Amino acid sequence: MAWLDILGWAGSALLIYSLMQARVLRFRLLNLVACLVLIVFNAMLGIWPMVAMNIALSGINLWFIRTLSSERHSDVAFDVLEVGPHDEYLLHTLRVHGEDIDTYQPGLAWDAKAPGHTAYLVQHGDETVGVVLVRDAGDGVAQVLLDYVTPRFRDFSPGEFVFRRSGLFRDRGFRRVVTPAGMVAPYYDRLGMRREGQSYVLDVG
Numbered sequence: 001m002a003w004l005d006i007l008g009w010a011g012s013a014l015l016i017y018s019l020m021q022a023r024v025l026r027f028r029l030l031n032l033v034a035c036l037v038l039i040v041f042n043a044m045l046g047i048w049p050m051v052a053m054n055i056a057l058s059g060i061n062l063w064f065i066r067t068l069s070s071e072r073h074s075d076v077a078f079d080v081l082e083v084g085p086h087d088e089y090l091l092h093t094l095r096v097h098g099e100d101i102d103t104y105q106p107g108l109a110w111d112a113k114a115p116g117h118t119a120y121l122v123q124h125g126d127e128t129v130g131v132v133l134v135r136d137a138g139d140g141v142a143q144v145l146l147d148y149v150t151p152r153f154r155d156f157s158p159g160e161f162v163f164r165r166s167g168l169f170r171d172r173g174f175r176r177v178v179t180p181a182g183m184v185a186p187y188y189d190r191l192g193m194r195r196e197g198q199s200y201v202l203d204v205g
Helices: 002-019 024-045 048-071 088-096 098-104 160-164
Strands: 079-083 117-124 127-138 141-149 176-178 194-196 199-203
Touching (some): 024 048, 088 098, 088 117, 098 141, 117 160
Antiparallel strands (some): 079 117, 117 127, 127 141, 176 199, 194 199
């Protein structure tokens, strides 16, 4: 029954690996797969209490996955708050996530004193899950300097809610939004933006 031992070890390893995930949706998906593997393993050995426990955990994971998936593109799951460029909570968030921000958008230079800078915090309840920083590049162009998502919500791309609500830019007189050049793992093509060089462009209606 060497294959059964391999199945048990694989399920246990996947269960441990799932607990190491920072992304909430990825954690639930991996944990569900691990539970399903362990259901088969324990059923083959006739360890019914472990089978029952993993069935229960699978049900819990399925419930969370359904809830999280329904929030991925829901307009009511996230709130967008405009804050001043000098806002202390904004600056604190940038400091706390500075190293991670540099991984995805290296070389960010945020000058809170510069004119024409605006900032948006993306909230999920009382948790800040994203930051979008914008500079007025003139001629009706809003240049995005930073579009950052915290690790827990990186499967959700909550920054898209800033761009969806075009009134945030239209009310400031912007006609176009240009995303950062060279951003790692951009998602803007899914929002219907068009590519221009290394950036994406959104026409504000």
